[in-house]
Amino acid sequence: MQAVVEQVRNLLSARVTDTPFAARHPECVRFAAGGKMLRADLVLRLGRTLGRPQSFSVPLAAAVELIHAASLVHDDILDGATLRRGLPSMWRLMGTANAVLFGDMLFFLALRILAECDGELLKLLSGMGCRICEGEYLQELQVEKGSVSWEDYLKIVRLKTGALFAFAAASPVPPDRQDLRRELELAGYALGTAYQIADDFLDVRGGCAMTGKSSGQDRRLAGVSAVVVAEKCRLSPIQEVGKLLEEAQIRLRPWPEVHAVWSHYVEERIRSQISQCVSDL
CATH class of the missing domain: 1.10.600.10 (Farnesyl Diphosphate Synthase)
Incomplete structure (x- = not known):
């Protein structure tokens, strides 16, 4: 299962690297692909049990983790938290306005991945x-x-x-x-x-x-x-x-x-x- 979790991390890294934020703030890629992956792990385990292929479960798990990461970015702005996942909080790293936009970007990346995976799940x-x-x-x-x-x-x-x-x-x-x-x-x-x-x-x-x-x-x-x-x-x-x-x-x-x-x-x-x-x- 750990190998499949790494596939999720790799997909997260690839998608966030392909955003304009990553060129100036490469730490945001580590942030998005970091964390304990608790929600992704749950998706992967249940997907395997229910006969879902990895081509379905890995993107789905990545979408879930992107939503979680986006919520953390916005939470840290609201709470004034300065450290997250062993890194400076995104608002400390790139400024409050850019962090809001980065959190929004993560939300929309999640929607894009989910639409590619199974559009019915968007509802x-x-x-x-x-x-x-x-x-x-x-x-x-x-x-x-x-x-x-x-x-x-x-x-x-x-x-x-x-x-x-x-x-x-x-x-x-x-x-x-x-x-x-x-x-x-x-x-x-x-x-x-x-x-x-x-x-x-x-x-x-x-x-x-x-x-x-x-x-x-x-x-x-x-x-x-x-x-x-x-x-x-x-x-x-x-x-x-x-x-x-x-x-x-x-x-x-x-x-x-x-x-x-x-x-x-x-x-x-x-x-x-x-x-x-x-x-x-």
């Missing part, structure tokens, strides 16, 4: 993209409000983080298996929400060397962080994460082969990262 992605933006907007509203319930927090992160995991999980499913696609989409929402809870704790507890990004960069958003909201609501983050991961597993039990691949992915790529963030809380 699904556009819906998920709207949900990501809705989640970010709700987060900004809650920053202004200053008081967030756990239910408010879950709604925000389900949209802003869960939506792309949902797309990564649902998009490899053939169109004639809508029941499975729907359950994988819902499982992806749960997985992404669990991952964001852990990431909020990592932002507080992890240093730059561990995370590759600015530590404590979400101070502006502290009131809508799992760290603050869970403590205020007297909730155990471990239990909340566990419930979300279990919800995803239950949804996929009617499809044993998919369930097995999902379980292996969660154990290998997700649970260990979550554990290091919330194990002692």
Whole structure:
């Protein structure tokens, strides 16, 4: 599987290298092709299980990672974060205006790749993209409000983080298996929400060397962080994460082969990262 992930990285590098940004700022290629590739890995594993050829799954995984990278570029501008993926944030590297344009470019590169791969998925992605933006907007509203319930927090992160995991999980499913696609989409929402809870704790507890990004960069958003909201609501983050991961597993039990691949992915790529963030809380 690692060799196929490298194919995704190579495709990302090639597409971003072919943009005007790369000639002046070659670091942007490393940024776009970097990261943990969690969403791409999910696409590739499910695609293989569902009989999708690599000619389909590799471009699809690249499109998902481009959307993720674009959202990070814009998030770093909003949050004033100075480090991402071990590199200066794109707005520090090329200036705020150019970083906005670079993030936009990444979005449109993703759409182009997806259109080449399977144009029918553009409708699904556009819906998920709207949900990501809705989640970010709700987060900004809650920053202004200053008081967030756990239910408010879950709604925000389900949209802003869960939506792309949902797309990564649902998009490899053939169109004639809508029941499975729907359950994988819902499982992806749960997985992404669990991952964001852990990431909020990592932002507080992890240093730059561990995370590759600015530590404590979400101070502006502290009131809508799992760290603050869970403590205020007297909730155990471990239990909340566990419930979300279990919800995803239950949804996929009617499809044993998919369930097995999902379980292996969660154990290998997700649970260990979550554990290091919330194990002692």
